[in-house]
Amino acid sequence: MDNLSTSDQPVRLAVVVGSTRPGRRGPQVAEWLREAATTHLGERATLEVVDLARFGLPLLDEPMPAAIGDYRNSHTKTWAATIDQFDGFVFVAPEYNHSMPAALKNAIDFLFAEWNNKAAGFVSYGLNGGTRAVEHLRLSLAEVQVATVRSQVALGLFTDFDIPDMTQPGTFAPADHHDEVMRRMLDELADWALALRLLRERAGR
Ligand SMILES: Cc1cc2nc3c(=O)[nH]c(=O)nc-3n(C[C@H](O)[C@H](O)[C@H](O)COP(=O)(O)O)c2cc1C
Structure with a gap:
């Protein structure tokens, strides 16, 4: 048994890849964020990429609303056990028709308690930063x-990616000015994820 209090232990953060289509740009952005966050947060956090595409969630097929907490399907239980491990999330999310991808909304809708009293930050991308x-x-x-924390990294398809051919993902090449806001977002997220972990622990969750 160690003597660390929970506030000494790193916050567990997931970098959620919020798009699922073949040829998506999200994984490059998620890997950039994971590397930068590992360097910036150091021992304050552990980071893991959670790629929605790997879970193969169907359109919501649970008979009970998630808030009831009676998950029937094995894919729901796997998704729930994954999200349950984390104190906070960075959603790497593109803009689809002025909103989030349907796959990401669907993945949120599948669960309830596993999200409760946790923190999130965002790295978005799209024609106008997502x-x-x-x-x-x-x-x-x-x-x-x-x-959700205030600071947000908003990446432009024409300014932060090199895309000579729109049918291909191209290469992610973020402008330097995003670094400062990314660090600010990560600091806000780590602080809130820790505060909310303490809240959950006090409530016995
Ligand atoms: C179905 C769809 C709708 C889109 N709608 C928008 C939009 O409303 N605004 C925008 O800025 N970009 C839009 N885009 C462009 C995407 O933001 C861009 O293609 C991005 O790379 C998509 O993320 P992904 O590559 O991870 O799938 C759309 C792309 C798709 C596939």
């Missing part, structure tokens, strides 16, 4: 009791 996806994400996440 900001409209994040506005919708903030609303949905509030309903599952995820606290």
Whole structure:
């Protein structure tokens, strides 16, 4: 048994890849964020990439609403056990038709308690930085009791990616000015993830 209090232990953060289509740009962005966050947060956090595409979730097929907590399907239980491990999340989310990808909304809808009293930050991308996806994400996440931090990295398809051919993912090449806001977002996220972990522990969850 160690003598560390929970506030001394690193916060467990997931970098959630929020798109699932073949040829998506999300994994490059997620890997950039994971590497930068590992360097910036050091011993304050552990980081893991959680790629939605690997879970193969169907459109919501649970008979009970997630808030009841009676999950029937093995894919739901696997997804729940994954999300349950973390104190906070960075959602790497593109903008699809002025909102988040349907696969990401669906993945949020599958669970409830596993999201509650946790924190989230965002790295969005799209023609205009993907900001409209994040506005919708903030609303949905509030309903599952995820606290979302203010600072947000908004990447432009024409300024932060090299895409000579729109049918290909191209190469992620983020402008340097994103580094400062990314560090700020990570600091806010690590602080809130820790505060909310203490809250959950005091409540016995
Ligand atoms: C179905 C769909 C809808 C899109 N709608 C928007 C949009 O409303 N605004 C925008 O800025 N980009 C939009 N885009 C462009 C995406 O943001 C861009 O293709 C991005 O790379 C998609 O993320 P992904 O590569 O991880 O799938 C859309 C792309 C798709 C596939």
